[in-house]
Amino acid sequence: MLGELEQEGAAVICDLEAGVGSLLRMSDGHVDVTLAIVEPTVKSIEAATRAAAIASGHGKVIVVANRVRDDSDTELIRSAFPDHDMHVIPYDAAIRRADREGTAPIDFGDSSAGLAAIAQLAHRISRSDPVEAA
Amino acid sequence: MRIAVVGKGGAGKSVVAGTMARLLARGGDKVLALDSDPIPGLAISLGLGPLDTPMLLDAVEKDDNGRWRLKKGIGAARAVQRYSLVGPDGVRLLQFGKTTASGLKDFMGSVNGFYQVVHRLARDDSLSGWTIVGDLPAGPRQTAFDWVPYADKLVLVVEPTWQSILTARRIARISRQRSGVEVVAFGNKLREDGDTDLIEERLGERLGGSLPFDPLVAEADAHGKALIDHAPDSPAVHAIEHLIDAISRRKVSA
Numbered sequence: 001m002l003g004e005l006e007q008e009g010a011a012v013i014c015d016l017e018a019g020v021g022s023l024l025r026m027s028d029g030h031v032d033v034t035l036a037i038v039e040p041t042v043k044s045i046e047a048a049t050r051a052a053a054i055a056s057g058h059g060k061v062i063v064v065a066n067r068v069r070d071d072s073d074t075e076l077i078r079s080a081f082p083d084h085d086m087h088v089i090p091y092d093a094a095i096r097r098a099d100r101e102g103t104a105p106i107d108f109g110d111s112s113a114g115l116a117a118i119a120q121l122a123h124r125i126s127r128s129d130p131v132e133a134a
Numbered sequence: 135m136r137i138a139v140v141g142k143g144g145a146g147k148s149v150v151a152g153t154m155a156r157l158l159a160r161g162g163d164k165v166l167a168l169d170s171d172p173i174p175g176l177a178i179s180l181g182l183g184p185l186d187t188p189m190l191l192d193a194v195e196k197d198d199n200g201r202w203r204l205k206k207g208i209g210a211a212r213a214v215q216r217y218s219l220v221g222p223d224g225v226r227l228l229q230f231g232k233t234t235a236s237g238l239k240d241f242m243g244s245v246n247g248f249y250q251v252v253h254r255l256a257r258d259d260s261l262s263g264w265t266i267v268g269d270l271p272a273g274p275r276q277t278a279f280d281w282v283p284y285a286d287k288l289v290l291v292v293e294p295t296w297q298s299i300l301t302a303r304r305i306a307r308i309s310r311q312r313s314g315v316e317v318v319a320f321g322n323k324l325r326e327d328g329d330t331d332l333i334e335e336r337l338g339e340r341l342g343g344s345l346p347f348d349p350l351v352a353e354a355d356a357h358g359k360a361l362i363d364h365a366p367d368s369p370a371v372h373a374i375e376h377l378i379d380a381i382s383r384r385k386v387s388a
Contacts, residue, residue, distance in 0.1 A: 018143030018272035019173045024237040042358030043148065046174040046184055053235040076356065096325075100332065102296035 002030040011126065019047065023054045033060040033125055038080075040065070040073035045080045052084060060085075064121065067091045087124070089117040135382055136256065136266040138282040140309075141291035142301035143272030146322040149351060149361055150291050151269035152179025153374045156362045158265050159223035161378075166214055166261075167221075168252065168268040169229035170281055172238060176269040177229065181222040181360035188231030188241035189217045190248055202246035210254035211261050213247070222360070255284040274305045283312075287381050290319045292337060294329040299336045306339070318342035318381050343377035345370055 005012045014031075016022040023034075034055035038048035048063065055061045063084045065077040069091045078086060092114025098105040105115055139151040151167065159165040169176040177185035193213050194202050204213065218226040230248035231241040238245055252268075255261055266284055270276045282288070288309045292302040306317050321333050321344035334340055346369060354364035362371055 019171075020233050020237075021172075024233075039144075041352070041355035042184065043173075043175050043178055043355060046178075050173070050233050050235065054237075057235075073356075096295075099295035099297065100329075 002026070020051050020054055023051055026058055028058055031055075031059055033062060034058065035062050035064050035121075036084075037064045037066050038077055039067050040069075040076045045077065049080060052081065062087055062121075062125075064089060087117070087121045089114050089121070135287065136268075136284045137287045137289055137381070138268040138270060138277075138285035139289045139291060140270045140274075140277055140282075140305050141272070142293070142298045145272075145291040145293050145298055146345075146351070147272075147291050148175035148179040148269050149355070149370075150289065150320065150322070150374060150377075151267050152176055152181075153361050153371060154289075154378060155180060155225045155267040156223050156360065157371075157375055157378060158267070159225045163265040164263060165223075165225045165265045165267060166218065167225050167227045168266060168284075169227065170248065170252070170276060171269060171271040172231070172233040173271065174232050177221075177227060178358050179269075179360055180225055180227060181363050182219070182227065183358060185219075185227075185229070186232040186234070187219070187229070188244035189219070189229055190244040190251070191231075191241055193217055193251075194243040194247040196243075202243045204247055204250050210251050210258040213251045214261065222363070249281065252281060253283050273301060274308055277305050277308045285315060288315055288317045289377070289381070290317055291322050292319055292333050292341075293323050294321065294325070294332050296336070299333060302337055306337070316381075318377075320344065320377055323347045342380050343373060345373040 002014060036048045036052045036055060038044050052061050052063060061084060063081045063086045065074060065086055065088045068074055068088050074088055090113050092112050094109050094112040095105045095114045098108035139147045141147050155165050155167040167176060167180060174184050193204055193208050195205050197203050214226060214228060218228040221227050230245045255266065268282055290302045290306055292298050309315050309317050319337060319339055319341050321330055321341045324330060324344055325347045330341060330344060348368055348370040350365035350368040351361055351370045354361045
C-alpha cells in the first residue's frame with residue numbers, strides 16, 4: 001500500500017510495529033527514508049542495528065536516538081552506529097505525560113525539548129529531497 | 135507453574151520474565167525460560183548477554199510435503215534437554231533464534247520446531263515438575279496465534295500510558311478466550327500517585343502487583359546486564375519477588 005500512496009505534495013508517515021517484521025516485508029521504493037528509533041539500552045540497540053541493516057536496502061536510514069538523558073547515552077548509541085546519520089531526541093517528561101493522558105505530544109505543551117527535537121527532525125527530512133537532507 | 139509474559143513493546147516484559155526465571159530457580163524450581171521474540175531481550179535479562187543462536191535447527195527435518203517437523207524421537211523433554219542452554223542459576227533457555235538482515239528465513243526450521251515444542255510442553259509428563267517462563271514479542275499477535283498453549287498464567291506487563299493499556303486490554307481479551315488461563319496484570323514504571331488507579335480504571339481490572347519506576351532497571355538495561363545481577367537488592371527485584379508470591383501463592387520474597 002505504501003508504494004501506491006505517493007503523490008505530489010503529500011507526505012506519508014508509517015508507524016511500524018515493534019521489531020522488524022513489517023520492515024522485512026517492504027520492497028524497494030516504498031519509502032524514501034526510514035527512521036530507526038533507538039533508546040540507550042543494549043536491547044534497543046540490538047533491535048535497531050537489525051532494523052537499520054534491513055532498511056538500508058530500501059533507501060536512506062536515519063538513526064533517531066530517543067529518550068537520551070546525557071552525553072553518555074548519545075555516545076552509547078553513536079558508537080553502535082558510527083556510519084549512520086543520527087538525530088537526538090532528549091528524554092522529555094512532557095512526552096511521557098502526554099502518553100499518560102492519551103494526548104498527542106504536540107497538543108500537550110509548547111515548551112517541550114523533545115517536541116522541538118522532533119520538529120527539527122521533520123524539518124530536516126522535509127526541507128528538500130530526503131536523501132540530500134539527511 | 136507455566137507463565138507467559140506479555141505486553142506492549144518497551145513495557146518491561148523481558149526484565150520481568152528474566153528476573154522471575156532467575157528468582158524461581160534460586161528458590162529451587164527447575165526453570166525453563168522460553169524466548170519466542172525474534173528481537174533480542176530475554177537472554178540479556180537472564181544474564182547471558184546478546185545471543186542469536188537458532189537452537190532447534192538440528193532438532194528438525196522436512197517431511198515429504200516440505201513441512202518442518204521435529205525429528206523422530208525428539209519430543210518436548212528431549213528438545214529441552216538436548217538443545218536448551220543452561221544459564222545463571224541453572225535456568226535453561228530455549229529460543230528459536232533472532233532476526234538478521236535476511237529475516238528469519240535461514241532458520242525457519244528452528245522457528246517451526248519451537249512452535250511444535252511449545253505445543254507439547256504441557257502434555258509431556260517428564261516436564262510436569264518444571265516451571266516455565268515464556269517471554270513473548272510485543273503486542274497481541276503471538277497470543278492470538280496460539281504460541282503459548284502451555285501457559286496457565288499470563289503476566290500482562292502494563293505501563294501507565296494509553297498505548298500500553300490498550301494493548302494490554304486486547305491481549306487480556308484474547309487470552310481469556312482460552313479456558314484455564316489466569317491473567318495477572320502487573321503495573322510497571324509507575325511514577326506518580328494515581329498511576330495504579332489510571333491503569334486499573336482503563337484496563338478494567340485490578341493489578342496483581344506493581345513496580346515503581348526504578349532507575350536501576352534503566353541502568354541494568356543500558357549496560358546489557360540482568361537486573362538481578364546488576365541490582366539484586368533493588369526495589370524492582372523485590373517487586374518481582376512479590377509478583378511471584380502473588381501468582382504462585384507461595385513465598386519467595388524475604
